Amino acid sequence: MQHFEIVGGNRLKGTIPISGSKNAALPIMAASILVEGETVLHNVPDLADVRQLQILLGRLGVKAERDESGAMHLRVEDEMNTHAEYELVSKMRASVCVMGPLLAKRKRAQVSMPGGCAIGDRPIDLHVQGLQALGADFEFVNGDVLLRVKKLAGADIFLGGPFGASVTATANVMMAASLAAGHTIIESAACEPEVVDLANYLNACGAQITGQGTPQIAVEGVETLTGTEHRVIPDRIEAGTFMISAALTNGDLELEGGRIEHLRAVVDRLRQVGVIVERAEKGIAVSSARRLEPVQITTQPYPGFPTDLQAQAMALLCLADGNSMITEKVFPDRFLHVGELNRMGAHLRKAGPTVMIEGVKKLVGAPVMASDLRASAALILAGLIAKGTTRVHRVYHIDRGYEAIERKLAGVGANIRRRDD
Ligand code: EPU
Numbered sequence: 444m445q446h447f448e449i450v451g452g453n454r455l456k457g458t459i460p461i462s463g464s465k466n467a468a469l470p471i472m473a474a475s476i477l478v479e480g481e482t483v484l485h486n487v488p489d490l491a492d493v494r495q496l497q498i499l500l501g502r503l504g505v506k507a508e509r510d511e512s513g514a515m516h517l518r519v520e521d522e523m524n525t526h527a528e529y530e531l532v533s534k535m536r537a538s539v540c541v542m543g544p545l546l547a548k549r550k551r552a553q554v555s556m557p558g559g560c561a562i563g564d565r566p567i568d569l570h571v572q573g574l575q576a577l578g579a580d581f582e583f584v585n586g587d588v589l590l591r592v593k594k595l596a597g598a599d600i601f602l603g604g605p606f607g608a609s610v611t612a613t614a615n616v617m618m619a620a621s622l623a624a625g626h627t628i629i630e631s632a633a634c635e636p637e638v639v640d641l642a643n644y645l646n647a648c649g650a651q652i653t654g655q656g657t658p659q660i661a662v663e664g665v666e667t668l669t670g671t672e673h674r675v676i677p678d679r680i681e682a683g684t685f686m687i688s689a690a691l692t693n694g695d696l697e698l699e700g701g702r703i704e705h706l707r708a709v710v711d712r713l714r715q716v717g718v719i720v721e722r723a724e725k726g727i728a729v730s731s732a733r734r735l736e737p738v739q740i741t742t743q744p745y746p747g748f749p750t751d752l753q754a755q756a757m758a759l760l761c762l763a764d765g766n767s768m769i770t771e772k773v774f775p776d777r778f779l780h781v782g783e784l785n786r787m788g789a790h791l792r793k794a795g796p797t798v799m800i801e802g803v804k805k806l807v808g809a810p811v812m813a814s815d816l817r818a819s820a821a822l823i824l825a826g827l828i829a830k831g832t833t834r835v836h837r838v839y840h841i842d843r844g845y846e847a848i849e850r851k852l853a854g855v856g857a858n859i860r861r862r863d864d
Pocket of ligand 1: 566750844
């Protein structure tokens, strides 16, 4: 196994290119199951999760390969298999995105229940309810969800759950409805830019989707979808993570390709903290004053503050001049980084879905353990400003979702190295 060794204290200065969005690329890759002919995707990040989905798609008869330029070509070659097995699904939850496409195109989808993970329970009841509303029969078979249908039919579907809209459930239902007979309305749909990107891809393939980016999506089913060329949007969570790295290190970064309009809630909170964030010619410019003001943050579905930046924001607020508070309203158990940050000298107290953050003057380097993708990013950020050396173990979490993070950070002045354990 590998770890990151970080010597804190360097000010970050320069330009970081933002990669394509992981959470947009994965469902779009899964959508290729629906499509006749070839899809060419540009800006697909080179990540462990993407490689994992390529393997699953391969098992499902979809050839998914990159050319020399890095573009990914996807083409269905065999439609026999409709089973996404535990061995693959358990390694990556986003595998659940094949459910809607398999059902709509091959009339059968058997997908292993993904189970919980480090960020808490991750049920898929909304995915199943939405697909049942389109006419699918559902049963449980040996820990798998089995859905079958003769012909999907459009329906009015309410997709809100106890924590609001679901991103991948919206994706699954929207993908399936694209090939259903008639008209579908998805009410309480997720508004995330990644859902909009998927809808734009499907429309370019011939789907008739409107309302993407709002809580009501309408889909008029079509007979066939045809492959197209599409460029995946930039990763707003990667951009947000680097924005926070600039804020923490009193740095000055330009995030090339970053889209400020996808990060309004984050920009609002960072400005409250005293960070200077501006639109730049090629992306987003971030610089920081020395003093960090404390703030309150509540995570919410888009356009609220993203849960995927909660841990990183907590690392920042550890060093604010006063007391801050973060409440997690999307995944109320997503707090495994709290104990690790405390080991670096933070003063954090968790009470249910809220963490009280008493600002400290400094963090101190320590060996720490990554528990999930975004928690790992938070520990790296803390290491960038901690006194001494931090070792972040279990880097495979970070490789799932950040492309070449150590190269990008070292390129703007961070002292960070990947080492074997
Ligand atoms: N939920 C249900 N029932 C469902 C589905 C979700 O109750 O059937 C609940 C969840 O437990 C959670 C809330 O609804 O409390 C929202 O979860 P959502 O379904 O939106 O999450 P997801 O679609 O499984 C995607 C991202 C996550 C990101 C969340 C929230 C992908 C591949 N994953 O997950 O990304 O945290 O939306 O924005 O798009 C990450 O990149 O690190 C990551 C975890």
